[in-house]
Every structure is written in C-alpha cells, then in structure tokens.
Amino acid sequence: MKLGPKAAAAALVFSASLALTACGGGAGAGSNGGGNASTALTLGTLRDITSWDPAQAHVGHALQPYQAAYDTLILREPDGKLSPMLATKWKYNATNTKLTVDLRTDVTFSDGAKFDAEAAKANLDHFKKANGPQMAQLASVSDVAVVDADTIDINLSATEPALEYFLSQAAGLMGSPKALGTDAIKTVPVGSGPYVMDKAASVKDSQTVFTAREGYWNKDLQKYRKLTLKILTDPTARTNALVSGQIDATLLDPKNGKQAEGAKMKLETNQVDWSGLLLLDRAGAKNPALANVKVRQAINYAFDRKTILDQVMLGQGTATSQPFGKDSGAWTEELENFYSYDPAKAKALLKEAGFENGVTLDVPTLPGAETLISVLQQQLADVGITLKPGAAITNTFTADVAAKKYTAMFYNLFQGEPTVAIDQIVSTKALYNPFKNTTPELEAKIQAVRTGGDDAGTLARDVNKYVVEQAWFAPLFRVNQMYYHNSKVEVTPQAQQAVPSIYNYSPAK
Numbered sequence: 100m101k102l103g104p105k106a107a108a109a110a111l112v113f114s115a116s117l118a119l120t121a122c123g124g125g126a127g128a129g130s131n132g133g134g135n136a137s138t139a140l141t142l143g144t145l146r147d148i149t150s151w152d153p154a155q156a157h158v159g160h161a162l163q164p165y166q167a168a169y170d171t172l173i174l175r176e177p178d179g180k181l182s183p184m185l186a187t188k189w190k191y192n193a194t195n196t197k198l199t200v201d202l203r204t205d206v207t208f209s210d211g212a213k214f215d216a217e218a219a220k221a222n223l224d225h226f227k228k229a230n231g232p233q234m235a236q237l238a239s240v241s242d243v244a245v246v247d248a249d250t251i252d253i254n255l256s257a258t259e260p261a262l263e264y265f266l267s268q269a270a271g272l273m274g275s276p277k278a279l280g281t282d283a284i285k286t287v288p289v290g291s292g293p294y295v296m297d298k299a300a301s302v303k304d305s306q307t308v309f310t311a312r313e314g315y316w317n318k319d320l321q322k323y324r325k326l327t328l329k330i331l332t333d334p335t336a337r338t339n340a341l342v343s344g345q346i347d348a349t350l351l352d353p354k355n356g357k358q359a360e361g362a363k364m365k366l367e368t369n370q371v372d373w374s375g376l377l378l379l380d381r382a383g384a385k386n387p388a389l390a391n392v393k394v395r396q397a398i399n400y401a402f403d404r405k406t407i408l409d410q411v412m413l414g415q416g417t418a419t420s421q422p423f424g425k426d427s428g429a430w431t432e433e434l435e436n437f438y439s440y441d442p443a444k445a446k447a448l449l450k451e452a453g454f455e456n457g458v459t460l461d462v463p464t465l466p467g468a469e470t471l472i473s474v475l476q477q478q479l480a481d482v483g484i485t486l487k488p489g490a491a492i493t494n495t496f497t498a499d500v501a502a503k504k505y506t507a508m509f510y511n512l513f514q515g516e517p518t519v520a521i522d523q524i525v526s527t528k529a530l531y532n533p534f535k536n537t538t539p540e541l542e543a544k545i546q547a548v549r550t551g552g553d554d555a556g557t558l559a560r561d562v563n564k565y566v567v568e569q570a571w572f573a574p575l576f577r578v579n580q581m582y583y584h585n586s587k588v589e590v591t592p593q594a595q596q597a598v599p600s601i602y603n604y605s606p607a608k
Contacts, residue, residue, distance in 0.1 A: 138322075138323055138324065138325075138587075138606045139323055139324060139325035139326070139327065140322075140323040140325070140326050140327070140347055140588060140604055141326075141327040141328075141329060141345070141346045141347050142163075142326075142327070142328055142329070142346060142347065142348055142349065142604075143329050143331045143337040143340055143341060143346040143348070143349030143350075144160070144163070144164065144328045144329065144330055144331070144349075144598075145160060145330075145331070145332060145350065146161065146330065146332065146494060147303060147304045147305075147307070147330045147494065148161075148164050148165075148307070149494045149495070150285040151165075151168065151284055151285060151286060151287060151288035151296075152229065152231075152274070152279075152284050152285050153165060153169050153222065153226070153269070153272035153273070153274040153279075153288075153290065154222075154225050154226045154228075154229035154231040154234075154269075154279075155229065155231045155232065155285075156169075156231065156232075156233065156269035156272055157232050157233060157269065157497060158233060158268055158269055158513075159513055159596065159597060159598070160350065160596075160597055160598035162268060162269060162600075163328075163598050163599075163600060163601050164307065164328055165269070165272055165288070165290075166292065166600055166601040166602070167288075167292055167293065167294040167309050167326055167328075167601050168209075168288035168289075168290040168292045168294060168295065168296065168309070169272040169273060169274060169288065169290035169291065169292045170184055170185050170206070170272075170273055170290065170291045170292050171184055171185065171266065171267050171268070171271035171272055171273070172184060172185050172186040172200065172202075172219065172266040172267070172271040172273065173186055173189070173263055173266045173267040173271055174267060174602075175264070175267040175268075175593075175600070177591045177592065177593050177594060177599075177600075177603055178594050179594035179595065181263055181264065181267055184267075184271075185202060185203050185206060185214060185219070185273055185291070186200045186201065186202055186203075186266070187201045187202065187203055188200075188201045189201070189263065194258075195255075195258045196254065196255045196257075196258060197252050197253065197254050197255065198252070198253040198255070198262060198263070199246070199250065199251075199252050199253075200219070200250065200251050200252075200253060200266075201249060201250050202214070202215065202216060202219055202249045202250065202251070203249070203316070204248070204249050205316055206291050206316050207291065207314075208273075208274070208275035208277075208278075208289060208290060208291045209275070209289055209290060209291070209295050209312060210275045210277055210278060210289050212275045212276060212277050214273060214291055215248050215249060216245045216246065216247065216248055216249055216250055216251045217245055217276065218273065218275075218276045219243075219251050219273065220243045220244075220245055220251055221276040221279060222272070222273050222274060222276070222279065223237065223240065223243045223251075223253065223270070224243060225274075225279045225280060226269075226270055227240060231269070232269075232497035232498075232501070232530060233268070233269040233270065233530070235522050235526075235528035235529060235530065236261075236265035236268065236269060236270035236522070237265065237270050238522075238528045239255045239256055239257050239258070239259035239262070240253055240254070240255060240256075240259075240262075241254045241255060241256040242254050257549065258549055258550055259518070259549070260517075260518045260548075260549060260551075260552075260555055261516060261518040261519045261522065264515075264516060264519060265519075272290070273290060273291055274288070274289055274290050275289040275290065275291075277289075286298075291316075292312070292315075293311065293312060293315050293317070293320050293321035293601075294309035294310060294311060294312055294321070294326050295309060295310060295312045296308070296309055297309060297310050304330055305329070305330055306327055306328060306329045306330060307327070307328045307330075308325070308326070308327050308328075309325070309326040309327070309328075310324065310325055310326075311323065311324045311325070311326075320602045322602075322604065322605045322606065323604075323606070326601075329345070329346055331346075331349070332466055332467075333466070333467070334351055334352050334355050334467050335355060337349045337350070337351060337355070338351055338355040338358050338359055341359055341362075341364060341583060341584075341585065342358065342359060342362035342364065344585070347584055347585050347587055347588045347604075348582065348583065348584035348585070348588055348590055348604070349582070349583060349584075350580065350581070350582050350583075350597060350598055351581050351582075351583050352467070352581065353412055353413040353414075353415045353579075353581065354413070356415075356581045356583065359583040360583075363586070364583040364584065364585055365583065365584050365585070365586065365590075366581060366582070366583055367582045367583075367584070367590050367591075367592045367599070368579050368580060368581050368582065368592070369579075369580055369592050369594075370416065370417065370424075370577045370578065370579055370580070371513050371514070371578070371580045371595055371596060371597045372511040372512055372513045372514065372577065372578050372580065372597060373419060373421075373422055373424070373511070373512060373514055373574045373575075373576070373577050373578070374416075374509075374510070374511045374574070374575050374576055374577075374578050375422075375509070375510075375572055375573050375574035375575040375576075376398065376460075376462070376475070376507055376508070376509055376510075376572065376573040376575075377507060377508050377509075377510055377512075377524075377531055377572055378395050378398065378507050378570065378571060378572060378573060379500075379503075379505060379506055379507055379508065379531070379532070379533055379534055380503075380506035380507065380534055381395070381534065381536040381569075381571060382534060382536055384503070384506075384534055385503070385506045386459075386460070386461070386506040386507070388452075388454050388458040388459075389460075389506060389507065391452040391453075391454070392569055392570055393448040393449070393451050393452035394448070394449060394452050394454055394458055395569070395570030395571070395573075396438070396445075396448055396570045397444075397445040397446070397448040397449045397452070397458075397482060397484070398445070398460075398479065398484060398570070398573050399420065399437075399438035399445075399570050399573045400438050400439070400440070400441045400442070400444045400445035400448065400482075401442060401445045401478050401479050401481065401482045401484065402438075402440065402475070402478055402573065402575060403440040403478060404418035404419070404420075404440065404575050404576055405418045405440075406440075407471075407474055407475075407478075407575060407576070408575070408576045411470070411471050411474055412576065412578070412579075415578070415579040415581065416576040416577050416578045416579050417576055417577045418435075418436070418575070418576045419434075419435055419436075419574050419575075419576055419577055420434055420435060420436060420437040420438045420567060420574055421434040421435065421437065421563055421567050421574060422512070422514070422520070422524060422563070422566065422567075422571075422572050422574050423514060423517070423520055423559065423560075423562075423563040424513075424514025424515070424520075424577065424595075425514075426514070426516075426594075426595065427514060427515065427516055427517050427520055427556055427559060428517060428555070428556015428557055428559060428560075429517050429520070429556055429557075429559035429560050429562065429563040430560075430563070431560055431563065431564070434563060434564060434567050437567050437568075438570075438573075442478075442481055442482045445482040446482050446483060449482065449483055449484075454483075455483065456483075457483050457484070457485060458483070458484045458485070459484075459485045459487060460479070460484060460485065460486050460487065460506070460507045461487045461489055461505075461506060461507070462486060462487070462488055462489065462505065462507050462508050462509055463488070463489050463490060463491065463492045463496075463499075463504075463505055463508055464488045464489060464490065464491040464492070465491070465492055465508075465509055465510065466491050466492075468509060469488070471509070472486070472488050472509055475509065476488075492508075497530060500530060500531065500533055501530060501533055502533070503533045503534060505533075510531075511578060512524060512531065513595055513596070513597070514577070514595070515595050516556075516595075517548055517555050517556050517558075517559035517562075518548060518549060518555060518559075520559075521545055521548060521559065521562060524566075524571075524572070525541070525545065525562060525566060525571070526545055536571070540565070541562070541565055541566075544558075544561045544562045544565060545562060547561070548562060580597040582597070582598065582599065586607055587606070587607055588604055588605070588606065588607055589604070589605050589606070589607050589608070590603060590604055591603040
C-alpha cells in the first residue's frame with residue numbers, strides 16, 4: 100500500500116522524543132578523573148521534571164535527570180549488567196523472598212545527612228507510599244528491615260525476578276531522609292549523586308543546571324564540572340541546537356537525523372522501543388467497542404506496517420506485531436507478523452463484532468507524532484474506524500494514564516526484560532494497564548514467569564502470545580533510536596534505553 104500524497108510529501112516527522120520509554124540505567128563510559136574535569140556538558144532533553152522527589156521518578160529518558168542528583172542502590176552498566184553502587188553486594192535467601200543488601204559507609208547526601216541503612220529504608224518506604232509513576236517496582240516488597248548500620252533486608256510478599264533491576268532504576272534512587280516528603284525536594288533535588296542543582300541558573304521548562312558536587316564518593320562517574328539539561332520538546336529545535344553547538348547531544352528522529360549527519364554529528368543507535376497503539380480499555384468501560392477482541396484484532400489488521408515504517412520512519416526500525424523485544428526471551432518469530440496487512444479481514448471482523456457501522460478511537464496527540472498519527476487515521480478510516488486525536492499529552496501524562504483518562508493511545512514503550520515488560524504493560528500493577536484488565540488464564544501465565552527463575556524469558560512467550568492473540572495492543576514497529584552527538588563528547592549507548600545514562604558521557608580525548 101502507498102500512503103496518501105499528503106502523508107508521503109510531509110517528510111513525515113516522527114519524533115524519537117516520543118520515546119517516553121522505560122529503560123535502564125548505565126555505568127561510566129570511561130573516566131577522566133572526575134572532579135578534575137573542567138569541561139561542561141549540555142544535553143538536549145525532551146521534558147522538564149515535574150517533581151524532583153525521587154519517588155516521582157520515571158524510567159527511560161525521564162530517569163536521566165534524576166541520575167545527576169541521585170545515586171541508585173545498584174548501577175546498570177551500558178550492556179545491562181548490574182554492578183554495585185550504593186549497595187556493595189546483595190544476595191537472596193533460598194526462597195527468593197528476602198534480599199539482603201550491604202551498603203557503602205562513606206556516602207553523604209548534599210545536605211550533609213549520612214547514607215546508611217536507615218536512610219535506605221526511609222527511601223524504599225517513601226517510594227512505596229508516594230504513589231509515584233513507578234510504584235509498581237516495589238509492589239512485591241512487604242517491608243524493609245534494618246539489620247545493622249550498613250545492611251538492610253528487603254522482604255517480599257512474592258518473588259520478584261526484576262527487583263535487582265528495579266533497584267537500578269527509579270526505585271533505587273536515594274534521597275536525603277531529611278528531605279523526603281517535604282515540598283522543598285519537589286523543586287530542588289537532595290541526593291548523594293554526582294551533581295547538585297544550581298537553582299539560580301535553572302529555569303523551569305527551559306533548562307536545569309547542575310554543578311559537580313564537592314566530595315562526591317565516586318569521581319569516575321563525575322566527568323564534568325557543569326551539566327546543563329536544556330528542555331527542547333520540538334525535534335527540529337533540538338536539531339538546530341545540536342548543529343549550532345548550543346547542545347552536545349540529543350535524541351532525534353530519522354528526518355532531523357539527516358540534517359545532523361550533514362553537520363557531521365555522530366550517531367549512536369539501537370532498537371529499544373516498540374511503537375504502536377495501546378488499546379487500554381479492554382473491558383469497554385468507556386469505549387464498549389474495545390471490549391470485543393475482534394474489534395481490537397481489526398485495528399491490528401488495518402495497518403500496513405512495512406509501508407508506514409518505510410515511508411514515515413525512513414526504514415529506521417523493524418515491523419512487528421508483538422510488544423516483547425528480542426532480548427527479553429519472550430520474542431518469537433511466529434508473532435513478528437501475526438497481524439499482516441489485511442483491510443478486508445479487518446472489515447469482516449468489525450462486521451462479525453457488530454461494529455460494521457464504525458468504531459471511534461479517541462487518543463491523545465503526542466507532540467512530534469502528529470503526522471504519523473495522521474497516517475494511522477488514514478489506514479483505520481479505510482476499514483471503518485475513526486481515530487480522533489485530542490489534546491496533546493503533557494507532563495502529567497503518567498497521572499492521566501493511571502487515572503484512566505485515555506482508552507487508547509499511540510505511544511513508544513521500551514522492550515525490557517520479561518518481568519519488567521510484564522509489569523510495565525501487562526500485569527494489573529502496570530502503569531500501562533490502567534483499567535487493570537486480566538483473566539485467570541493470563542494470571543497463571545504471569546505467575547509462571549515470576550517463579551520461573553532462569554526460564555522466565557521462555558515462559559514469558561506464553562504471556563506475549565496471549566496479549567498478541569487478544570490484541571491488547573497494536574504494535575507497528577521496533578524503533579531505531581537515533582542519538583546524535585558532536586565530536587566534543589564520547590557517548591556509550593545504553594542497552595534497552597533510548598537515551599544513555601548520565602554516566603555514559605565523557606569528554607572526547
């Protein structure tokens with residue numbers, strides 16, 4: 100299928116900024132002596148932070164700003180390996196229901212408070228109570244017990260294979276116990292991380308400026324004296340800022356990447372996310388049509404994924420019908436093209452479901468994805484489905500998702516490890532399952548993954564197959580994330596992450 104001339108001629112802009120994704124953390128990509136560095140790093144970022152309370156931290160590129168001010172208990176290396184950070188070592192008991200964590204004893208927070216077992220417990224307790232966007236990361240934690248000054252036990256109500264991973268993410272961020280729960284920490288972070296905010300130089304929704312923290316315990320992770328995060332929502336603005344030297348690195352899209360390459364910018368790329376429609380209201384609470392699996396399947400059959408990928412994304416990605424990634428172990432070849440482009444079948448399914456006279460999907464507009472959404476509108480309209488983009492999502496989008504504001508939405512989500520992906524999009528704890536849809540059959544499959552140990556990835560294939568057959572989503576393709584930087588900085592890509600962790604940048608040698 101050819102896209103309409105309007106869409107094709109628009110040099111379609113799909114912003115990699117849509118990658119409001121769930122990604123991991125990372126480790127240092129080399130060192131130059133940390134505190135001896137005299138250079139400054141300026142990054143183009145996609146959104147400002149709504150709250151610097153670490154319990155309100157998100158994942159993916161939204162985690163990077165928090166890494167400037169907060170250390171995590173566990174560090175995630177660029178290749179995904181988990182390494183010590185504030186936790187020096189950790190070990191499960193025989194039943195995998197208690198994780199004993201040993202902690203560093205030489206760390207302080209930026210307000211002078213000491214990091215110890217009480218501080219770690221205070222953070223984990225606060226994270227569980229604060230109702231943040233990633234609160235599901237600690238949903239299996241029943242309590243945290245202080246064993247001694249530098250040891251805690253994290254007790255679980257159920258096994259959680261991804262707990263160590265989560266402690267390298269939002270749940271592992273450590274803030275000063277004196278500041279947790281105060282209004283002040285919402286606007287100025289108070290952590291043990293490599294940088295402290297320069298409030299006077301920071302402007303809301305424009306830029307956040309950090310300076311290297313004196314006495315930081317790990318100089319290898321502190322590679323710049325000054326760090327500036329410039330908030331540039333529009334991908335064209337990010338491109339112009341990069342090529343003009345206002346910023347050193349940023350995430351772009353295929354179209355703007357051409358301009359960056361023309362200006363001799365360097366590209367770091369990997370496939371992190373899947374793009375597509377999240378059909379959230381599967382019980383039809385607000386949109387009755389979505390309760391019918393045939394309607395959801397019809398939506399999937401309506402899309403010519405390969406053509407969209409080639410013409411909209413300039414071929415930067417891989418067409419797919421499944422939300423689980425290749426690295427998860429849950430990916431299978433048979434699900435890659437499970438929903439081929441078949442508008443006749445889509446129409447037939449709508450008729451069988453009793454919706455031959457039309458279905459309407461209301462979705463929010465994702466800034467930078469307007470043209471892509473217009474293409475989806477065109478292909479859905481061809482089978483009798485009306486896609487109605489509404490207001491643009493904002494910084495409150497996670498709260499809006501959790502509040503069931505959207506019955507469907509176009510989005511990018513990262514393809515993580517099996518239990519991480521399940522808790523992101525499938526389980527009743529998942530942010531992107533706001534209507535808490537599930538079945539006994541699905542719960543059994545999820546439980547098998549949670550208790551499957553080394554076989555978790557293979558067992559997750561059953562979860563993947565279930566949500567694909569039930570058309571919980573309409574995945575379109577896995578996106579090539581295109582991260583560009585100038586020659587002044589060296590950047591190491593981060594596994595399963597669109598934007599590298601803050602530790603992955605260093606001055607070029």
